[in-house]
Amino acid sequence: MFDFLSQEPVRVVLALLLTFGFLIGSMLILLYLERKIAAFIQDRHGPHHVGKWGLLQAVADTFKLLLKEDVISANVDRRVFIMAPVVFFSPVIAAFAVLPFSKDLTAINLNVGVIYLMALGSLDVLGLIMAGWSSNNKYSLIGGFRAAAQMISYELPLGLSFVVPVMLAGSLSLVDIVHAQDHYWFVLIQPLALVTMFTAGLAETNRNPFDLPEAESELVAGFMTEYSGLRWAMFFLGEYGNMIVVSSVAATMFFGGWHGWLLPGILWFLAKVYIFLCLFMWIRSTLPRLRADQLMSFGWKVLIPLTLVNLVVTSFVILLLPDAYQLPLGIISWALMLAFVFSFRRVVFPRRVSKSLEFRRTA
Amino acid sequence: MKEMFRIHDKKCEKVTEKVRAGLGQRFLSLSLLAYDMVGLTLSPESLLETAEYLRDTPGLEFQFLSCLSGVDRQDRLEVVYHLHSLTAGVSLQLTVSLPNDRPEVDSVTSIWPGANWYEREAYDMYGIVFRGHPNLTRILTDDEFVGHPLRKSYWTEGGLV
C-alpha cells in the first residue's frame, strides 16, 4: 500500500492536502496565539471563556464568521469585489507548495523556488488593489493604493535579501538551500540579511509597525472596510498565511530549515516557524505605527541601500575567497548589522529638534 | 493669603490708574471687583478701540481673552469679557450692555482671534450679532434650530418663563 502512496502523483496530492490542512490549522492556532500573546504583554488575560484557557476561541470565531450575513453594498463592482479576496488568498496557499517542511515532506521541489515565492508575493498586491477599487469608497481606495505602494516598495529589499542565501547556497531551490546549511546555519555568517528580510517581511504582510492599510484608528479605515463575514475572514487568514510563509522562508534560509538534533525535522521546522511568528506578534504589541510617508522613505532610503550594500559585500567576499569566505563574511556582516542597529536612532530617525525660536517667558 | 491680597491689590490699583488715564471719559464705570479683578463697563461704541488699547499698552497687555459670555438681564443683553494680563498679573472684566431689540456689537476677533467660537456661541445662545465676525453661524445647536436657548424668555421646563 505504501508503494501506491509514494508514487509521484499521489504523493503530490497527499502533500498538498497536508499542507492545506497545516495551513488552516496553523491559522486557527495563530488566531489564538496572537490574542494570548498580546494579552500577556498588555497585562491582561486574553480569551479564557471558550474552552479551557480559551483554546476553542478560534473555533468559535470561525463559526461566527461562517454564519454571518453576506453583505455586499449596492454600488460595488460585483465581480471584482467577489474575486478580490480570492486573488489575495490563493497565492498564499500556492506558496505552501514549495516550503520544505522536512526532507521528505516538501510538496514540490521546484528548482526555482525562491523566484516562485517572489512572484506569488507580487500577486497579492493585485488582490489589494481590486479590493480597494471595487469597494466604491474613498477610504478603501486610498487604503488600497497605500497598501499597494507599501507592498511593492518592500518587495525590493525582500528580494535582495533573498539573493544572499541563494548566493551562499548556489541554488534557487529551497530544499538545496537547506541542504547547504548542513554544517552551519546561514544566520551565523549573514545576520544582516535576516534582519532586512524580516523587516521587509513585516511590511509585506501589513503588520505593525507597517499596518497603515488596515489601521482602524487612522483617517482611512482601510481597504477591508466593505468586507464582512467570510470574505473578510479570507483577507485576515491570507494575512496570517503570509506571515507563516515569511516565517518559513526565514527559518529555511537562515536557520537551517529542518536541521536539528534528536527530534524529527518537521518538529524543528515548526518550532522555528513559530518562534518567528511569536516575534511578529511581539513586535505588533510593542511598537506604534509609522506614518505613510515615513514608511515609504524608510523602505526606499534606508532598507534598499542597506540590502544592496549587503549584496555587493557578500558577492565580493565570495569572489575573492571562494574557499574560505565564511569567517570574513561573518565578521563583516555582524559588524554591519551591529552598526545598523546601534546607529538606527541617529541615521534613520534623526531627532529633528529645531533651533528654538525666541520664546518669551512670562510671569 | 493676606499677603497675596495685598500684592494683588497694588497691581490692580496700578492697572486701574493706567486704564483711567488712557480712556479718559470713555467708560461708564471702573472698579475693583475682586482682589485680582478690575471691572470695567463700556458702551458698545467704544469697545473696539478700548480693546485695542487694553491689549497693546505696555503695562496693561491684556492679550489673553479668558472668557466671553452673553448674559440676559431681561431689560438688556450684556456681553462680558474676561481678560488676563500675563505680564501685569491682573484680570479684567469688561461689560458691554446692548438693547434687547437690536443686540449688535463689534466683533473682537480682529483683536483676540480666540473670540471666534465664543462669539458664535453667544450668537447661538442669545442672538447677539457681532459685526465683522468672519463666520457668524450657529455652533452648538444644529443649523435648523429656531430660537436662542439661553434667553430667559426661551421655553424651559414648566412652560414659558
Place this chain on the structure above:
Amino acid sequence: MKLIEHHPIESKVAGLRTEEMLLNMGPQHPSTHGVLRLVLQISGETVTDVTPVIGYLHRGMEKIFENRTYLQGIRYTNNIDYLSQMINEHAFVGAVEQLLNLDVPRRAEYIRVIVDELQRIASHLVWLGTYLLDLGAFTPINYCFRDRDEILEMFETLGGSRFNVNYMRVGGVLADLPMGFLGRLEKFLHRFIHTVDELEELIGGNEIFEVRTMNVGRMSPELGIAYGISGPCLRASGVNFDIRTFRPYSIYPELGVVPQVEVSGDAFARYQVRMNEMRESVRLIQRAIEGLPGGPVRARMPHLLRPPKGESYYTVESPRGEMGYYLISDGSTNPYRAKVRPPCFVNLQILPELLRGARIGDVVSVLGSIDIILGEVDR
C-alpha cells in the same frame, strides 16, 4: 451646510486639472475622542484646511444650571469634563464660595488639593493611553488604565462612586477621608513614581513615537496667547502660564507649584509637559499629605443656599487648561447665569492653524496631542 469653497488647483502638468477633496472624519470615528466632526480639505496627502464641527454633545448645561439649586448643580459639573470631574466641581463651588465670601476649613482645602491632583494624574493617564492607541501602539493604554483603576478605587472609598463622584460641596467636601485612605494613597504614590519612569522609557524613547510627534503641530507662543490657549498646550510652547500660580486658589501658594514648561511647542513637547505634570502632581500630593491639618471638612451652611447678589469668576487649572465658572447670582436659590469657561472649546480652535499644510497622518497626532473632551467643548 456651506462649509468650504471648492477651489480647483491648476496642476503643474499642463492640462491636468486637479481638485481638492473633501474628506469627512465623521462624528463616529475611533480617534476623534468623542463626537467631533472634522471636515478635511485635502490635496493629495496635504491638508489645506480643517473645519471642526461641534455640537453633537450639546446638552444645554448652562440652561440646566439656571434651573437647579447650587447644590443640585454640582452634580452636573461632573458631566462637563468627565475625565477630571472633581476639578470641575472645585471650580463651581469655588465660584459660589467667592460669592458668599466664605472661608473654607483648612482640612477641606487640603483634601480638595489631594483629590484635584489625583484627578490630574488620572486624566493624563487616559490621555496617554488613548493618544498612543491612536498612534497604533496597543499596549500602553493597558498600563495606564491599570494605574488609573487604583485611583478610581480610591475615589470610590471617598465618595461612593468611581467616576462621577460629586464629592465637593460649598464650604468644603462631602465627608472626611475614610480610614486607611492615606496609607493606600502613599503606597500608590510610591509605586506610581516608578510607573511614570517606566512609561517614559517605554514610550518616550521609542523612535517611531518620536518621529510621529516631533515637529508635528508646532504652535508658537504668540499664536497660543492670541487664541486663548491654556494648559499643557500653551506651556509646551514656552509660556509659563498656570492658573495655580497666576490666579492662586485654595492652598496652592503654600504648596509651591512649579509649572512644567517646554519650549519646542510640538506634540512631543506636549507629551513631555504632561508626563512632568504627573510627576509634579505626585510631589504636590505628598506635600499635601505631610501638611494635612485636623479639623472639620465642611463649613456650616444652610441647606438651601441663597448667595447675595453679585458676580464671581473663579478659575482653576484643569488638566486641559483654564477651567472657570462665571456665576451671577440674583439672591435666589438658583444661579442667574452660570457660564462655563471650557478649556477644550478654546483649545480646539487652534486645530485649523496647526494642521494647515500638514499631512493626513498628522491629523490624528495633532488632535490627540491637544487633548480634547467633547463634553467640555459642547456642554
